[in-house]
Amino acid sequence: MGWLVRLLAPDAQPGAYNDWKLVAGTDLASSWLILIALGLVVAVVLGASGLRRLAPSRRRSLLVLRMLAAALVFALVLMPEIELRAVSKVRSRVVIMLDASRSMGLATPGGSTRAEMVSDHTSRNAEELSRLGRDALLEISLFGDRVRNVDGVPDPIPSEDGKTDLAAALSELAVQSSGRDLGAVILYSDGTDTEGLSLDAAQRLGANLGAPVYAVGFPSDSSAADLAIRRIIADEFAFVHNSVAVDVEIEERGLSMSSVMATLKRDGQVVASKEVRLGPDGRGRVTFEFKPSEIGKLAYEISVPVQQGEAVVSNNSRSLVMKVIRDRLRVLQVVGRPSWDERFLRELLKRNPNVDLISFFILRSTTDLQKAPQEELALIPFPVAELFTTELDTFDVVIFQNFTYRPYNMARFLPRIRDYVEQGGSFMMIGGTDAYEDGWYAGTPIATILPVRLGGAPAWDGAEFRPRLTPEGRRHPVTRIGEVGEPPDLVFQRLPPLEGVNPTLGLAEGARSLLVHPSLPGNPPVIAIREVGRGRTMAITTDSIWYWRFLALAEEGAGREFDRLYNNALRWLIRDPELARVRLRSDRAVYGPHDPVSAEVRVLGPDYDGLGGAEVEADLIPIGPNGAQGRATTTITAEDGSALLDFGELAPGMYLLRATAHSGGEAVGAAEEPVVVEAADRELQNPFPRPEILEAVARASGGRYLEIDEGLPEIRLKDSRRVEIDRTRRVPIWDRWPFFVALLGLVSLEWWFRRRGGLL
Amino acid sequence: MRRLLWELMQRTSIEASLDLTAVRAADPKLFRHPFLYWAGSGAVPDFSEEEARRLRRYLTFGGTILIDSADGEPGGAFDVSVRRNLARVLPREELVRIDNEHVLYKSFYLVDHQGGRVLRVPDLEGIFLEKRIAVIYTQNDLGGAWARDSFGRWEYSIDGGERQREMAFRLGINVLMYALCLDYKEDLVHTPFILKRRR
Structure with missing residues (x-):
């Protein structure tokens, strides 16, 4: 590089430029350049047409000379220049991601909340973070419901978000590049992903991120005592009078239980009860098999008894709504x-x-x-x-x-x-x-x-x-x-x-x-x-x-x-829904504790077209002993027969939503649909730390998983591929004598060959 | 036929009227009677176009005809007339042998022998429309085996004795039961019982 700078810019200070690039200096429009290129091609073709009677080897030589000359003319037209550059690498960024979901507010056996322990960890590792800040651009983000950047580690770290979506949060890092490569991620979380992130998906997530993840989590036994219905696995649809299986996963921590009774209820009535054996890891699984006796959307509740000293009692019951259809x-x-x-x-x-x-x-x-x-x-x-x-x-x-x-x-x-x-x-x-x-x-x-x-x-x-x-x-x-x-x-x-x-x-x-x-x-x-x-x-x-x-x-x-x-x-x-003139559809079957409840009602006329102007009375009636107070609302259908029923936030419980429609003083019909508002939001339904998720992400990314009581290791940054150009200098190379000598030489050589071949 | 209906009421839960009604094929009243009994001997005249059309409609939409030849002579005048007329009524269909395992032979009695005044043909014939037998044809003169005079005596003696007469009644009852219950006896619930009794 040094000899090139000395050759082209002898006045430049040594080391002033560390990169170069060949560029075109012409101002001619591309249309002109195309026309010139075409003209040169024509010149080559015309030159070749007069060479038929020559020996093939001589013909080839003349043709090559003509083509080289044409290329050199075109290069002169482009006016080539060398751009000398002084470039430097862009510092990569390191993102510190702080889990701000509600589960981070749960206490650990030591008494502090998970968020407080994260705060303490960042304080204890301030020196390592400060060193990182010199090598890379440090960014701090909170994630949960959504990702948002903050200026520093908040004190206290909030723990209010209603969900944890690790995949969305990590994927967003790639989008928010801010013109810098991602050097590393330091992820503070308990790993309680609420969006069903599996270990395989976590591994893929880490592998695709393109930067090492240093995940700081909590050991699985660091949770306060709790018993929870971890997961319900059931088909969305079932056939009436046919056996249907609902798998329930139950987990306990800190309660030293070997078994627990799980109960399946519908409308407050017990459908089945089963004893669930809990393994050494505190987890157990039970399958309820039953035959739904009627069609429609049926709401079921699965519960386990509340134990003394539980951190979260609202996760001892969960609900599911199953659409029961008939096969024949x-x-x-x-x-x-x-x-x-x-x-x-x-x-x-x-x-x-x-x-x-x-x-x-x-x-x-x-x-x-x-x-x-x-x-x-x-x-x-x-x-x-x-x-x-x-x-x-x-x-x-x-x-x-x-x-x-x-x-x-x-x-x-x-x-x-x-x-x-x-x-x-x-x-x-x-x-x-x-x-x-x-x-x-x-x-x-x-x-x-x-x-x-x-x-x-x-x-x-x-x-x-x-x-x-x-x-x-x-x-x-x-x-x-x-x-x-x-x-x-x-x-x-x-x-x-x-x-x-x-x-x-x-x-x-x-x-x-x-x-x-x-x-x-x-x-x-x-x-x-x-x-x-x-x-x-x-x-x-x-x-x-x-x-x-x-x-x-x-x-x-x-x-x-x-x-x-x-x-x-x-x-x-059989109450065929297709025969019903009032149809209800809630926007979802199971709501979280703070979700607004709404449904769409559609009223049809005798011809089964939408019936506008129908009066709809809608009642939310609590079902079973745990039901809270009901709500009622009235509305008028729009021209297409539809209307929106909005009930806002409801107390946890099971409800029957019943809509009755009248038109012109006459009853049109009624429709019912179960609505479930769960007591525990998704964050608290399964509040136990999941270090294995964090470990999978970290390992697949080339980073490391460490527990909250370990110090931060040396953070290895991924090499930045991005550079920034500090200054440039262009030196023309087309107006130098070697160019013209070469052109003259080529033309002379062609003339000489032609003369020897008797073409002149 | 009246004697068969009397036996039908005696032996089964079916209620029937003993007042037989004769109808012409073109008569709209035909459709009041989903079961027709057509018995005869010797040549019979051909159906008119309208009569053939009406009977085609009658059979296609659920009607059943039992045709009973009293000639006792397969290929005789009545047999020829019947086949010619059926070809006009249902030109795309043909009379075929009704298999011994058909539900017709187990619709009430488990029948494994033909009955009739004579035994000229070993099987019933029929025309199937989809899976249903719409036309049932016998040439063994069932009506002759059923008939009693006004003093209650059998009108005709039977070549094969009283067992053959009884089989004629059982076959007649099975035909009527089939017309009313279709393939009811092929429902799965009946299968083990019937198999056991047929062993």
């Missing part, structure tokens, strides 16, 4: 005797791929003659006990079709069917000469759940009639069985009349009638529905609905009304 609709069809009504319903249900149909038909009664030995009959016993005890809860819908319980010693099982409905099951009774009053149901538990009243009603009336829609039936999804846009009343006028009805004493309390008999006294219901507890029931008081499937074909109909009626009925009975 399980329908039990019990038929008193084969009939056309039964046959067409069975055919419909069997055809539906979403229905798992279990049928039981009474093919022979006790009074029928048996003209063949039992082994020549294909009959099986009616498994009453099995169906209505162990299996009952596995069905979504139970249908009694023209069926009387009396001959089958079934009276003892009727209360179970009532309970099944009250707990969320669905029940439909279809008429006939063995149903309702004629089936001896008056005064039984079944009568208490039916939508119609029994007890002295007239017997089966076999006359033909054309049923009439009620105002409720005109709007209800069950009886919307016509073609698109067809007025509901017209549908029932064009369908074949029905034949035979079970007269009843009218509607039961809370029931609604959709279709009625037009002429019998009191217009008894033909189709009626009712909500019973958490379940639903439906009454169809005729056995001739099949006319709408088959007799309708005589008038060139397609029989679709029969299919639609029963499909709608099943969907209504």
Whole structure:
């Protein structure tokens, strides 16, 4: 380098420049340069075209000379210069990252908080940090919810952030380069990452950082005594009536426990309790297996008892919300005797791929003659006990079709069917000469759940009639069985009349009638529905609905009304969310203790388009003994039928969010959704230090992990690749005599070759 | 047929009307009766276009026909007429043998023999629409085996004796039960019982 400076800038002081660069000094625009380059190319090509009759070796020599001359001319046009530079390396930066999350405020066995111990560590190592400050630019950042730079180590170090996101904090270092390379990171943290950072991910994080990390953490046994539900592992979705597993990880420190009872609850009711064995490391795992009995979003709470002297009690329980869906609709069809009504319903249900149909038909009664030995009959016993005890809860819908319980010693099982409905099951009774009053149901538990009243009603009336829609039936999804846009009343006028009805004493309390008999006294219901507890029931008081499937074909109909009626009925009975006109969606299922709770409600019109201007009343109702006070709000839906429900911050607990919508003074519907507000924020749910995470990051980065009571080692900085230019000096090289001599020499040599070749 | 219905009510839980109704194929009342019994002997006239269309619709959407030849003569005039007419009603389908393992043979009785006034064909034939048998055809004169006169005596003697007559009733009851319950006896819950009894 010295000889170059002496050659080009003899007046410069020795050592004034330590770097150089070749640059172009021309001011010509690039378009001009392109034109000149093209002209030179043309000159070379023209020169080559006159060389055909020469020997190949001579032709090549002339061509090379012409090309070299052209290149030299182009170099002269560029006016090359040497830029002499005086450069120096940029100091890299060292970032001291201080964990400002809430877990750093927890006490250590010595009494000081983790944040105080960090503060003490930085004081004790002030000399090493000061030395670092001379070699590198020191930056100090707090991280937790977000990363923010501070001028010095705060006193005290805050511990207020609600989460610890190590990956985000370290990734942000690469972005905030401030024009300097990252030389090293000194990371103070307890490693309680709340974003699920795994050991593998921690290693990748360290390896990709590009600078050594010196992580200062806390030993795993440095936590105050605590018992916590560390983690819940469960699928977001489950199938109703199918076994689902929820894995729970429990951890204790400082309590010397060998086992603990874990309890799974729903709506304050215990679903299961299990003893969890805790290993020498204080950790244990338990799996709860259970079968959800209803669909929808279900909130569960898992808890362990609070122990004396625990540092954090709010992490002894955690919640999860599971969306329970059905795989196939399980329908039990019990038929008193084969009939056309039964046959067409069975055919419909069997055809539906979403229905798992279990049928039981009474093919022979006790009074029928048996003209063949039992082994020549294909009959099986009616498994009453099995169906209505162990299996009952596995069905979504139970249908009694023209069926009387009396001959089958079934009276003892009727209360179970009532309970099944009250707990969320669905029940439909279809008429006939063995149903309702004629089936001896008056005064039984079944009568208490039916939508119609029994007890002295007239017997089966076999006359033909054309049923009439009620105002409720005109709007209800069950009886919307016509073609698109067809007025509901017209549908029932064009369908074949029905034949035979079970007269009843009218509607039961809370029931609604959709279709009625037009002429019998009191217009008894033909189709009626009712909500019973958490379940639903439906009454169809005729056995001739099949006319709408088959007799309708005589008038060139397609029989679709029969299919639609029963499909709608099943969907209504199982509370198919697609049939609901009020739909709720909270922005998340489980909230932290300070998160504002909000949800979106959508109200749909009878045509299932958004219904604007609907009044929505929303209630948050506490569930179970730990529930706090409820809240209520009202709102009006926008043009698209949606509205936002905002409840702000809520006290920890489980809530049922219920929205009820009205439009034009009439009820549209209601929807419910569980909302859980956890007592412990994520920082305190699992407050135990995780040195292994910090160690993984440090090792993979080429740095080191040390515990809080160790002194800082010598921090090895990564070499900085960045330089800064202090001064420059440009020296032209194109206007010197060697350039022109070379050009002249090349032209002369070409002339000489051409002359010898007889070209001149 | 009336005698079969009487036996049906005696032996099973099914309720039936003993008032038989005769309907023409083009009559809209056809669709009040999802089960038809068509018995005869000798040649029968061809269905009109409208009758064939109506019957096609009837069978396609769930109706069932039991056809019973009293000729006792496979390939006889009635047999020829029936096959020609069925080809017009369901031109894309054909009569096939109904397998002995079909649910029709276990819809109420476990039937492993044919019944009828005569035993001219060893199996029932049928036309399947999707998986359902819409047309069931016998040439063993089931109706002849069922028939009693007004004094309650059997109208026809049976070549194979009273067991064959009983099998005719059982087959008739199974056909009616099949029309009403379809493949109910193929539901999984029945399988172990039926297998045990068939051993």
